């Protein structure tokens with residue numbers, strides 16, 4: 001088994017566990033910084049390691065287009081190519097195909113789209129997407145899913161579930177033909193309709209994956225509907241398999257999702273916001289470009305132990321941001337990722353010591369996701 005539960009919270013569905021991958025273990029609940037092109041924007045791998053990063057998320061769509069899967073394979077696979085020894089999860093590219101590519105055509109045999117780089121027509125079957133990720137050598141491979149925007153008419157959602165299930169089955173068949181210790185996870189779709197989500201989950205359970213992702217969220221749906229789907233999914237998904245909520249990253253969403261049994265998260269929020277000068281602190285968000293920080297001697301967050309907060313004032317960070325220094329992106333990203341990874345460490349500790357709901361209350365009381 002690739003997943004082992006270590007501790008369960010008696011008052012919620014929160015749990016800690018360990019996912020074993022070919023490149024080591026991931027202690028869950030865990031957050032994976034987004035390294036679409038094989039690099040977390042603004043940081044060196046050594047900095048990511050110092051921050052306690054357990055795994056990275058790379059994007060097979062981007063690596064497939066450039067430098068190309070054959071190139072990565074020739075250079076020893078994605079771990080060797082980017083020189084990262086820990087686990088790597090690769091996204092199937094479903095979301096990128098539908099969001100970046102013009103003229104996407106979905107057929108039962110696969111997806112046809114235009115490259116967002118040069119407009120050339122590309123066809124990919126679910127089998128191709130498995131092959132791409134096997135050749136990349138990522139530890140956790142995602143099956144190709146059919147992603148639809150929010151809101152979508154019921155008929156379109158229904159079709160997305162039907163095709164996602166069909167592709168999931170074909171992905172598993174292709175994967176099962178390979179001799180590999182990589183893990184294959186399936187993605188559920190169905191929007192905010194529980195009937196369709198239920199159908200999607202049941203179809204995927206029948207195929208049997210190493211883990212299950214909840215896809216198609218974080219695209220403008222009402223939060224209450226997301227939480228309702230997570231709560232209902234919790235009772236249907238097997239306890240003994242890891243669960244991944246794709247692309248969601250607000251701390252309040254993370255805490256609520258962990259409570260509903262989610263183990264894995266990824267999001268561009270901490271890194272992208274860092275580069276645009278929005279920094280997360282235990283007391284709320286800070287927009288570092290604000291004039292009021294021009295002479296502020298305090299660190300971003302007085303309780304933070306990161307390199308940025310231990311060494312630099314808000315005034316200096318504002319100055320770097322205003323002057324568009326490269327070090328602004330670096331120092332801001334160090335802080336925001338530290339903030340996220342630290343919360344996940346606290347979450348794991350709290351679940352182990354049976355105090356998760358108390359921790360959640362403390363964080364939410366201290367922190368409002370607005371300008372402090």
Ligand SMILES: [Zn+2]
Nearest residue numbers: 304306309335
């Ligand atoms: Zn800090």
